[in-house]
Amino acid sequence: MTNPFYITGIIPETYFCDREKETQQLVSIIENRAHILLTSARRMGKTQLVYHVYKQPAIKDTFRTFYVDLYPTTSLHEMVLFLSKEIYSTLIPKGKKALKFFLSTIKSLTGSFGYDPVTGTPSFDVKLGDIHDPKLTLQEIFSYLEKADKPCIFAIDEFQQIANYPEKNVEALLRSYIQPMNNCLFIFAGSNRHILENMFNSAARPFYNSTEQFHLERIPKEIYTGFAMQKINDAGRSITPEAAGLAYDLFEGHTYYVHHILHNAFANIDPQKAIDVKDILDTLDDLLDARERSFSSTMNKLNFKQKETLIAIAKEGKAVGVTSVAFVKKHALRSASSVQYAVSTLLEDQLLTYEDEGRRKIYSVADRFLGYWIKKNY
Ligand SMILES: Nc1ncnc2c1ncn2[C@@H]1O[C@H](COP(=O)(O)OP(=O)(O)O)[C@@H](O)[C@H]1O
Ligand SMILES: [Mg+2]
Structure with missing residues (x-):
């Protein structure tokens, strides 16, 4: 199939x-x-x-x-x-x-x-x-x-x-x-x-x-989850609406990641049963485990300042005001200037990404799987 x-x-x-x-x-x-x-x-x-x-x-x-x-x-x-x-x-x-x-x-x-x-x-x-x-x-x-x-x-x-x-x-x-x-x-x-x-x-x-x-923005949730349920039905199988919604929400509709989870769930979950919320979460866990080596080596290449900054941003999911006193304090970072240095190098290496919101920048880990992996392991 x-x-x-x-x-x-x-x-x-x-x-x-x-x-x-x-x-x-x-x-x-x-x-x-x-x-x-x-x-x-x-x-x-x-x-x-x-x-x-x-x-x-x-x-x-x-x-x-x-x-x-x-x-x-x-x-x-x-x-x-x-x-x-x-x-x-x-x-x-x-x-x-x-x-x-x-x-x-x-x-x-x-x-x-x-x-x-x-x-x-x-x-x-x-x-x-x-x-x-x-x-x-x-x-x-x-x-x-x-x-x-x-x-x-x-x-x-x-x-x-x-x-x-x-x-x-x-x-x-x-x-x-x-x-x-x-x-x-x-x-x-x-x-x-x-x-x-x-x-x-x-x-x-x-x-x-x-x-x-x-x-290009994300595909709207209704359309994406509708598509996912339809394609799974066409294959003679099923997924609960909650599970399809979760696959979308985990990655805010970021296409590659949503698609990857659905791909793996389709490949690995017992075809006799409907794919449910727990299956989606288990699929994500398995996928993160499978990337253990590659993510560890990514972390390995970072110096301490870069690492602690990347971890802080991963924990926030979406981080604003990363050089503010509040952020530095909350995550026990060295100083605003060390964060600034780390952020600029992490952006260069494409480990971080940002969106503009008015004059503020919202930072997040560029690879959403890596973001979840860091959250789980640090
Ligand atoms: N319209 C779409 N329908 C189904 N899957 C898509 C669609 N757009 C993107 N994808 C999924 O996301 C992945 C990344 O898409 P891609 O076009 O390579 O992104 P980009 O060029 O923006 O980096 C694709 O390999 C596919 O798995
Ligand atoms: Mg491309």
């Missing part, structure tokens, strides 16, 4: 939950030919939403669609490699003509292609070291997109990564290539709202005012 709660890969349409309004809005921005900045907390569902948008008839029938995740990249070389690999692999099933045209456009890499002697199809075996002039190759990639036989959409996920590349002015370089383009729309996506909004909202930055901005 297929588990209806997908926690990896692209979700088949039947198992994709909601996002109807968001999909409609994004399709309409694309139809109006605007670039998009798509932000949300990590693991809220940006990537899945982009793929879902790509499957809409209005998009699928008109555009060539591409998607790349820059999260693992740390240099312009890698970005160029990822972009060209994505175009190559998207074009393979579209036929030789499209592929040949692409390969003939990126001349700077031509020497690195081979042809499969049996099928005659080109094989793309470009290595980082083959990219001698990433700026030139990048220009060729964009020039391909501009000349492609159909209009294109290129989603660049975790776009904030480019801010860490060692090459200077990558932002300005990209903007100068993208600005004059008519045939390709870009979806810049990412989880670091702060860095991204700075990039796109400050008048001094190259990408200023270049996109329509879209912030």
Whole structure:
């Protein structure tokens, strides 16, 4: 029996939950030919939403669609490699003509292609070291997109990564290539709202005012729990409304975490019985136990100040005024300044995250499972 709660890969349409309004809005921005900045907390569902948008008839029938995740990249070389690999692999099933045209456009890499002697199809075996002039190759990639036989959409996920590349002015370089383009729309996506909004909202930055901005929120509770109960029923099984509600509430509807708990409950609970509240709590416990080693090693890498601050924030769940006397005292921390240092380094390492509430910042542990694990163990 297929588990209806997908926690990896692209979700088949039947198992994709909601996002109807968001999909409609994004399709309409694309139809109006605007670039998009798509932000949300990590693991809220940006990537899945982009793929879902790509499957809409209005998009699928008109555009060539591409998607790349820059999260693992740390240099312009890698970005160029990822972009060209994505175009190559998207074009393979579209036929030789499209592929040949692409390969003939990126001349700077031509020497690195081979042809499969049996099928005659080109094989793309470009290595980082083959990219001698990433700026030139990048220009060729964009020039391909501009000349492609159909209009294109290129989603660049975790776009904030480019801010860490060692090459200077990558932002300005990209903007100068993208600005004059008519045939390709870009979806810049990412989880670091702060860095991204700075990039796109400050008048001094190259990408200023270049996109329509879209912030993805959680799926509403009624819709999510309705979806969960329906899918479990479709599989000939059941879950109590309270249990479905708890799976949502434990993680405030944060998609990846809710989905993970439901996935594991579906996989591990006796199929003969209805999944109830206790099953959800047991499933969470098991999941935290299974992550014991990895979470311990995360904690191991922290110094004392970072650790005590992370623990204090985990215990609060949502922490406000972390540098206030009251907070420092309540959690027996060293001092406001040590908390400040710890918070900034934990944010950098993406162990903490925050939301703005007016002028206050509300901090929480970024990985909600780690948050529960710390609460349980410290
Ligand atoms: N609309 C959805 N329907 C079902 N599951 C979803 C949906 N959106 C997200 N998920 C779940 O959350 C996980 C993380 O989603 P993802 O799109 O990778 O988040 P992000 O790109 O924002 O980090 C997915 O692997 C899937 O398990
Ligand atoms: Mg993503």
